[in-house]
Structure formats: structure tokens, C-alpha cells
Amino acid sequence: MIRKGHMIVLLVAALWSLVGSVVLAAESAPDVTPVSIVKEDFRGWANTYRLSNGIVEARVATDIGPRIIDFRRVGGENVLYLRESEIGKAGEKEWVFRGGWRLWVAPETKETTYALDNETCTAEVVDQRMVRVTAPPQPAAGIRKQVEVSLAPGEPRLRIQARIKNIGDRPVTYAAWSLPVLRPGGRAFVPLDKGSLTAFDAIRRLILWSYAEFGDPRYRFGDRLVVIDSAKIKPARQGQAGRRDDESKIGVDSAAGWAAYQHGNTLFFKRFPYDPQGEYIDGGATVEVYSSAEFLELENLGPLTTIEPGQELVLPEHWWLFAGVVVPEAEPAALRVLERYAEQTDPSR
Numbered sequence: 001m002i003r004k005g006h007m008i009v010l011l012v013a014a015l016w017s018l019v020g021s022v023v024l025a026a027e028s029a030p031d032v033t034p035v036s037i038v039k040e041d042f043r044g045w046a047n048t049y050r051l052s053n054g055i056v057e058a059r060v061a062t063d064i065g066p067r068i069i070d071f072r073r074v075g076g077e078n079v080l081y082l083r084e085s086e087i088g089k090a091g092e093k094e095w096v097f098r099g100g101w102r103l104w105v106a107p108e109t110k111e112t113t114y115a116l117d118n119e120t121c122t123a124e125v126v127d128q129r130m131v132r133v134t135a136p137p138q139p140a141a142g143i144r145k146q147v148e149v150s151l152a153p154g155e156p157r158l159r160i161q162a163r164i165k166n167i168g169d170r171p172v173t174y175a176a177w178s179l180p181v182l183r184p185g186g187r188a189f190v191p192l193d194k195g196s197l198t199a200f201d202a203i204r205r206l207i208l209w210s211y212a213e214f215g216d217p218r219y220r221f222g223d224r225l226v227v228i229d230s231a232k233i234k235p236a237r238q239g240q241a242g243r244r245d246d247e248s249k250i251g252v253d254s255a256a257g258w259a260a261y262q263h264g265n266t267l268f269f270k271r272f273p274y275d276p277q278g279e280y281i282d283g284g285a286t287v288e289v290y291s292s293a294e295f296l297e298l299e300n301l302g303p304l305t306t307i308e309p310g311q312e313l314v315l316p317e318h319w320w321l322f323a324g325v326v327v328p329e330a331e332p333a334a335l336r337v338l339e340r341y342a343e344q345t346d347p348s349r
Contacts, residue, residue, distance in 0.1 A: 032154040035129050042069065044088020049123060049131045051158075053151045056321050058158050061100070062123040063090045066133040066147040068101035068180075071158060071268075073321050079261070079268050081183045081295040092118045099295065103145050103162045103315075104177040106281055106301060112141040112174070126150075142168035143307075157345075158319040165312040175281055176302040176315035178272070181295050186263035188228040188298055189327065189338055190287050191256040207251035207283040211243050218248065218291060222331040225338075226252060228289050228296065235293040246293040251285030258342050259287050259298050260327075267325035269341050270298065272317040278303025320345050 033054025042048035045061045052058075052074065059070035072078045082099040089096070095114040104113050115138040122134045130150035137144045148161040166172050182188075195202030206221065208214075220227040228250075236244035255276065261268040280286055280303055288299040302315045322341065328334050343349075 034153055035151045037125050037128055037131060042088075045069070045090070047120070047123070049125070051131065051149065051151050053153050053155070055154070056151070056156045056158065058149060058151070060123075060131050060133060060147075060149050062121045062133055064098070064118055064121075066103065066121055066135055066145060067098065067117070068147075068149060068158075068160070069098075070100070071319060071321065073156070073266065073323055076266065076321075076323070077183075077264075079182060079263060079266060079321065081181045083294075090118050090120070092116075099181040101160075101178070101180040103147060103164075104179055105141060105143065105164060105174040106177045106304075107175070112138075113177075115141050117145075137167050141174075142166060142170070142172045143174070146312075156321045156323075160317050160319065162315045162317075163312045164307065164315075166307040166309050169309055171306050171308050173304060173306045174313065175304045176313055177299065178301075178315060178317055179297050179299050180268075180270070180319075181297050182261050182268065183263055184230045184233070184293065184295055186230055186261050186296070187327070188230070188289055188291070188296055189260040189262070189334070190226045190228070190252050190289060191254050191258065191338075192222070192224050192226060192252060193254055193256065194224055205251075205253040205284050207253075207285050207288075209249040209251075212248045212250050216248055219250070224335055225331050226250070226289075227334075228291055230291055230296050233291060233293045244292070247290070248292075249288065249290040251282055251288040253280065253284040254286055256342065258345070259289075259300065260338055260341070261296070261298050262325060262327050265324050265326065267320075267322040267327070267341065268298075269320040269322065269345060270300070270317055271320075271345050271347060272300045272315070273302075275303045278305075280304065318345065318347065 035053045038050045045063045047062045049060045061067045061069045070078045080100050086098045119136050124132050132148045135145040144165045144167045146163040150159045193204050217232045218229050236246040255274045257274045290297040307313050327337050
């Protein structure tokens with residue numbers, strides 16, 4: 001049986017995978033650099049694939065994962081965060097954080113979500129634009145993960161197509177969960193929906209985990225925007241065990257299909273589909289933000305879906321990196337800037 005909304009998820013994913021290029025005027029150039037894919041050793045991960053189109057570049061590690069471990073403007077800094085002590089390692093007997101981008105499944109449980117991703121994946125280069133990475137099976141979860149990462153010429157955009165296949169003999173029910181881990185010190189922006197003021201059922205949800213506090217200075221809860229300022233997070237007390245004072249997590253039920261993070265003058269802007277008929281976990285959250293003094297995770301989830309044996313769940317998303325961006329402090333001005341990028345990156349255009 002396919003849970004309600006599953007067919008819509010597949011159709012939305014198919015439409016996203018067929019979207020043509022959106023070239024922003026600010027990024028266009030007379031001579032477009034072709035996409036290159038090079039296999040290299042990245043800080044001890046010998047089988048890493050670097051994709052570049054002359055504007056942005058990304059690195060995908062295949063000794064672990066699948067993991068995207070680097071995404072930057074050419075000549076710029078990695079917007080993703082990697083934990084220094086865990087770089088270049090593999091084969092551990094326990095789940096390792098590492099950082100970068102990872103693909104999880106929700107609901108969050110020890111047995112399924114934290115299944116080990118420390119072994120070598122298989123990889124192939126497709127049409128010199130895409131790297132397809134397939135992870136080893138995860139028997140406890142009954143799934144196998146596959147990620148397709150690609151660039152197009154002339155755009156500061158990375159395309160990610162995540163696939164979760166049921167390799168077992170019974171249906172499994174999961175939501176696909178995308179977790180880019182970002183460098184600390186920037187500001188995350190999450191849109192809040194606003195419906196008709198006269199509609200009795202026009203509600204919107206702000207979800208707080210038990211260790212989140214309303215008075216935390218990292219948060220600014222506006223009327224149309226939630227801002228999480230990583231620079232305002234105080235480090236935890238030295239030696240503190242368990243859930244630390246610097247940790248916090250919130251979620252929203254936004255249908256806008258975007259979230260953003262500004263670090264310096266670089267804007268990381270991510271787009272993902274929303275299913276209005278879908279069942280979203282964690283109180284209806286479509287976007288979740290975990291933050292600490294060490295890093296910030298700008299997460300998005302797909303709807304809860306029953307996957308029949310042999311079938312797969314697909315979650316597409318697009319990442320953009322824009323240079324020279326200033327997002328104002330005041331909410332109305334910040335919204336004008338962010339909504340301009342939302343319009344320019346709209347996959348339906």
C-alpha cells in the first residue's frame with residue numbers, strides 16, 4: 001500500500017529532475033566554462049570527486065557516506081562544516097558525525113537513522129556532469145541510499161537527487177531527511193507562512209525541541225521570518241556532559257520550499273519540493289534548524305511515505321551560492337532580498 005501523497009511525491013520529484021537551467025543575469029558570462037569532474041584525494045579521503053563549472057565547485061566523498069563534504073564559490077571558502085578530528089577517516093564501528101551533507105531517514109531512531117555510513121560506496125560519472133554514489137545496504141533500516149550530484153554550466157547551482165530504495169521484503173515507512181552542516185558564525189533564514197487573516201483554519205506552526213528556549217539570543221521570531229544568528233551562540237561550559245547549553249533546535253511548517261544561510265557576503269540558498277497533501281513528522285515540520293557553537297544544520301524533510309519492496313523514495317533539491325549578498329537586519333528589507341532570490345531560483349520557472 002502506498003501512503004496518501006506518495007504518488008504526488010514521485011510526480012513532484014520527476015518535475016524537479018526535468019527542470020531546465022535558470023541562469024541569473026548576475027552570474028552569466030560570455031564564455032561559459034564546461035563542467036569538469038576530477039577524482040582526487042581530499043585530506044585523506046582518496047576517492048573524492050570534485051565537480052566544478054568555474055563558478056562553484058563541490059566535493060563528494062565515496063570512502064564514506066554518501067557525503068558532500070565541500071561546496072564553495074571557486075576561490076572561496078567551504079560553506080559546509082567538517083569536524084577536523086574526523087576528516088579523512090573511515091571504517092569506524094560506530095556512527096560518526098564528520099559534518100558536510102548527509103542523507104538520513106526519519107523518524108529519528110538509533111537503529112535506522114544512525115545506521116553506519118562509514119564504508120566505501122560505489123561511484124560512477126554520468127555524462128561528465130553527474131556523480132552517482134551508491135551506499136552499501138543498511139539491513140536494519142531495510143534500505144539502500146543513492147545520491148546523484150550534478151552541476152550545469154553557467155550557474156552557481158548544485159543539484160542533488162537523493163534516492164532511498166526499499167531492499168527488503170516488506171513495506172517500510174520513512175521520510176527523506178536532508179542535513180547540510182554549515183560553518184558557524186552566519187545567519188540562517190527560514191520563512192514563516194502567512195495565510196488569510198479571516199480564515200479560521202489559517203494556522204502556522206513553530207516547533208520547539210525540549211532544549212530550545214524562547215529567550216535564546218540566537219533567535220529572532222518575526223512575523224514572516226525566523227532568523228537564527230549563529231554568532232550569538234555562547235560556547236558550552238567546559239566539561240559539560242549530555243545535552244549542552246549551546247544546543248538548540250526548532251522547526252517550522254513552511255510551504256515556501258526554501259531556506260537560506262548567509263556567511264560573510266556569501267548566501268547559501270536551498271530549494272526543495274513541498275507536498276501539500278503530505279504527512280510531515282515532528283509536528284508538521286518541513287524545515288528544521290539545529291544549532292550549536294560548533295555548527296548549524298539547515299535541514300529539510302520530505303513527507304512520510306510508505307515504500308514498497310523494490311520501490312524508492314526520491315528527494316530532489318537545489319543548492320545555490322551567491323556572492324556579494326547583504327541581507328539587512330530589519331525583517332521587511334530582509335524579506336525583500338530573500339524573496340528576490342526565491343523567485344530567481346524557483347524550479348517551476
